[in-house]
Amino acid sequence: MTQPTDELGRLLTDAADDIVRRRQESAPRTPLLWRRGRRATWLVRGAAAGLAVALVLLGGTLLAVVRATPATVPADGSAATYPQLVSDLFTRDDAAAPGPVFGLVALPSVEGTGSDLGVLDRGGALTAPPRWSASTATVDLHSLGNPVGALAPDGVHLLVRDGILDLTDGSLARPLMVEGVSQVAIGSRAVWSPSSEYVAFGGIDGPTVIDRRADVVLAPAGGDTGVLVAGWRDDTTLLGLRTTSGTAGSAFDIVTRRVGDPGWRTLSTVGTDAVAVRDATGQVTPSAVFASPDGSRLLIVDSGVHSMLVDTLTGQRVAFAGATLAAVDVAWDGCDPVWLGDQPLRASGGLHRPADGRAVLAFSDRVEARCVSLAGNELTGTPAPGRAAVEQVWRVALPVFWVLLVAGALWVTAWSVTALRRSRRHGEDFLPIVLGRLF
Incomplete structure (x- = not known):
C-alpha cells in the first residue's frame, strides 16, 4: 500500500474514532x-x-x-374553679360519669323540637347526660324542656316532673301515689334547701315542700295561694313573697315558714316606692321571685319585663352588679337566675351580669345554649379559662x-x-x- 493510501486510511480511522467518541460522550450514561x-x-x-x-x-x-x-373535682387542698368558657369540642357525644354534676344546660333537640340536656363540668367540657347500667328511671332526660329541672346543691339530686332523680344510679323517687295518681303536682318553679334535704316548689294551692325521698313534709296552708316560693333562709326555713300586704305603704310582704310550722310569718315588707317602675306609671306585679343562696337578697321579676333586687331584711332596693344606682331595673329572660354571691346572673345562653351584660360564663360559638342551671343555682369557686385554650x-x-x-x-x-x-x-x-x- 502506497504512502498516500496509508495516510488516507489514518485520516479516515481518526475521523471514525472521533465520531464514535462524540456519540459515546453524548449518549445517555445509564449508571x-x-x-x-x-x-x-x-x-x-x-x-x-x-x-x-x-x-x-x-x-x-x-x-x-x-x-x-381539668378534672371535675378539684384535687385535695386545691380551690374549686368554674370555667369562663364551655366547649363541646370532641366531648358532646361523651356521656358524663354517673355522679355529682356541676351544672346542666338546655340545648336544641337534634330533631328540631323540644330540648336536649347537656352536662357541664368544672373543666369547661359539655357532655351528654349519664348512662346508668341498671336504672329504674323512666324519665326522659332529653325532654326536660326549657328551663331545665332544679339541681340540688349536692349535684346529685335533680327534681323533674316525675319526681326526684338520683344522678349516681338513675333511680327515681316518685311522689306519693294513690291508685296510680300522684298526690303531689310538681310545679315549674322549684328550689332546694342548702343541705339538699328538701325541695320547695309552687303548686296550685301554694308552696309545697318534699324531701329527697319525694315525701311531703310541708303542705300548703290556708291562704297560701298568694305566696310565691322564693328560696331558703336556712336548711329548714322557707322564704316567700306574699303578693298582697296588709301593711300601709307596702306592696309585698317577705315571709318565712319553717318545716313543720302551720303558717307563714312576716319578716319584712317591700314598700311601693321600692317596686315602682321608673319608666312608666304603676308598679311591678311579680310573676316570680328568687332568693339568693344565703337568703339575703330577693330578685323580683314582673313577667320578664322588669326586675329589681331587694334586701330581704329591710325590703329596700339594692343595685345590680354593674349598675350605679339601686333604682335601675332591668329586663329579665325566661330562665331562673344563677347567683354569684348575692348577685343574680342571667342564665340564658351562658351567665351574664344583668345590668351591663358582661359574660361570667360563656359557651363556644358552636353551642346554641339555652337555660343554664348549676348545682344549687349558685356559681361557686374562682374563674378559670376552662377550655378556652383548646x-x-x-x-x-x-x-x-x-x-x-x-x-x-x-x-x-x-x-x-x-x-x-x-x-x-x-x-x-x-x-x-x-x-x-x-x-
Whole structure:
C-alpha cells in the first residue's frame, strides 16, 4: 500500500474514532441516570415521610390538648374553679360519669323540637347526660324542656316532673301515689334547701315542700295561694313573697315558714316606692321571685319585663352588679337566675351580669345554649379559662393543618411533573422508579 493510501486510511480511522467518541460522550450514561433516579426516589420518600410525621405530630398535639381537660373535682387542698368558657369540642357525644354534676344546660333537640340536656363540668367540657347500667328511671332526660329541672346543691339530686332523680344510679323517687295518681303536682318553679334535704316548689294551692325521698313534709296552708316560693333562709326555713300586704305603704310582704310550722310569718315588707317602675306609671306585679343562696337578697321579676333586687331584711332596693344606682331595673329572660354571691346572673345562653351584660360564663360559638342551671343555682369557686385554650389552639392549628396538607400536595405534584418531563426527554427507560410506578 502506497504512502498516500496509508495516510488516507489514518485520516479516515481518526475521523471514525472521533465520531464514535462524540456519540459515546453524548449518549445517555445509564449508571449516572439510575443514580439520579435513586436520589430522586429517596428525596420524594423523605419529603412524604416528613410531611406525614408533621401531620401526625400536629394531630397528636391537637388531641393531647383537646383531651387534657381539668378534672371535675378539684384535687385535695386545691380551690374549686368554674370555667369562663364551655366547649363541646370532641366531648358532646361523651356521656358524663354517673355522679355529682356541676351544672346542666338546655340545648336544641337534634330533631328540631323540644330540648336536649347537656352536662357541664368544672373543666369547661359539655357532655351528654349519664348512662346508668341498671336504672329504674323512666324519665326522659332529653325532654326536660326549657328551663331545665332544679339541681340540688349536692349535684346529685335533680327534681323533674316525675319526681326526684338520683344522678349516681338513675333511680327515681316518685311522689306519693294513690291508685296510680300522684298526690303531689310538681310545679315549674322549684328550689332546694342548702343541705339538699328538701325541695320547695309552687303548686296550685301554694308552696309545697318534699324531701329527697319525694315525701311531703310541708303542705300548703290556708291562704297560701298568694305566696310565691322564693328560696331558703336556712336548711329548714322557707322564704316567700306574699303578693298582697296588709301593711300601709307596702306592696309585698317577705315571709318565712319553717318545716313543720302551720303558717307563714312576716319578716319584712317591700314598700311601693321600692317596686315602682321608673319608666312608666304603676308598679311591678311579680310573676316570680328568687332568693339568693344565703337568703339575703330577693330578685323580683314582673313577667320578664322588669326586675329589681331587694334586701330581704329591710325590703329596700339594692343595685345590680354593674349598675350605679339601686333604682335601675332591668329586663329579665325566661330562665331562673344563677347567683354569684348575692348577685343574680342571667342564665340564658351562658351567665351574664344583668345590668351591663358582661359574660361570667360563656359557651363556644358552636353551642346554641339555652337555660343554664348549676348545682344549687349558685356559681361557686374562682374563674378559670376552662377550655378556652383548646378553642384557641384549634382555631390556629386547624388552618395550619390544611395549609401544610395543601402545600405538601402541591409540592409533590409540581416536583413529579417536572421530573417526569425531564425524564421523558431521555426516553421512558430513564424514568425514575418512583415516577414509573405513578405514571
